[in-house]
Amino acid sequence: MTTTMTSTVRLRAMATDVTLTVVEAAEQARPALDRAAAEFTRIEAACTRFDPTSPLMTANAAPQERHVLPPECFEAVAEAWHAYQQTEGLFDPRVLDTLVRLGYDRTLSFAGGAVAVRPPLTSDEPTPGVRPGAPDRPVAGPWRPELDAARHGVRLGDHPIDLGGIGKGLAVRRAATELATLGVPFLVEAGGDLAVGGDGPDGEGWLIGVEDPLPVADHRPDLVAVLRLADLSCATSSVRVRNWQADGRTVHHLIDPRTGDSSRTGLRSVTVVATDAAAAEVWSKALFILGRADIGAACRARDLAALWVQDDGTVGASAAMRGHVVWEAAHAA
Secondary structure, eight states: OOOOOEEEEEEEETTEEEEEEEESOOTTHHHHHHHHHHHHHHHHHHHOSSSTTSHHHHHHHSTTSOEEOOHHHHHHHHHHHHHHHHTTTSSOSTTHHHHHHTTOOSOOOBOOSEEESSSOOOOOSOOOOOOOOOOOOOOOSOOOOEEETTTTEEEOOSSOOOOHHHHHHHHHHHHHHHHHTTOSOEEEEETTEEEEETTOTTSSOEEEEEEOOSOOOTTSOSEEEEEEESSEEEEEEESSSSEEEETTEEEESOEETTTTEEOOSSEEEEEEEESSHHHHHHHHHHHHHHOHHHHHHHHHHHTOEEEEEETTSOEEEOHHHHTTEEEEOTTOO
């Protein structure tokens, strides 16, 4: 029996466990893995909102002024601006004030979404504290940041921004680009975001489990579906872990910019498969906010590969996703 050789690097970044794996590693595997890992630490340092001295938070402190950012932070802002336009404002990074008002003012662990099939991860960090807040307020007006690509200059506008999701998608993309140079199958996994290269350790594609976002129950499996992917990226937006109590109610981190509150549109998770990790991250969030009533039509209109879990536990999937699904739980719709 042939044993598949792999090389793996693990690190902690962006409030999640990051795993970088290459199959049948060449001699240059370790330097490539180290460069891929460095992308996460570099982007986290530039784009974190939990360090008041980070480049992002320096710009957020005076969003109406012009700032020169490190290349990683500028790229994340530019990606966020592109995503805002592509999703017609459903993806809007100007939700930082809402997150803080709801109590999400410090980092949380995340270990849910789409993962390479293996025992589930768990979180042992506490949730945010309760923050009595002002009434919910939608994000006011269109976002019109000023970007100077030549100088990496930005003027954010009237509101501070959060780059957490887009930053992680960007880090996964950059890490995947590094590992792709090896010419062997690879996996980049960071919480709910991942990218795979090649056809996996067995030559039949990477098996990716989509975790159940509902509370644990005896009659429900840990996974709602298993996907088979090759040379693709995947991202999940879910309320499975990042939810907490504020003002006597349960809230979560997926903010609807139209209401200024946690999105409440009948969904508990959305998983998107795309060629690019940042795009998968953006659309998983945008479709979650769009909600149960409109997600199917939006996927058809844009040919998006998406799988979603509704509040009642039933599972839906777009036509573009069906080709990736190799197993579904019995409670799928």
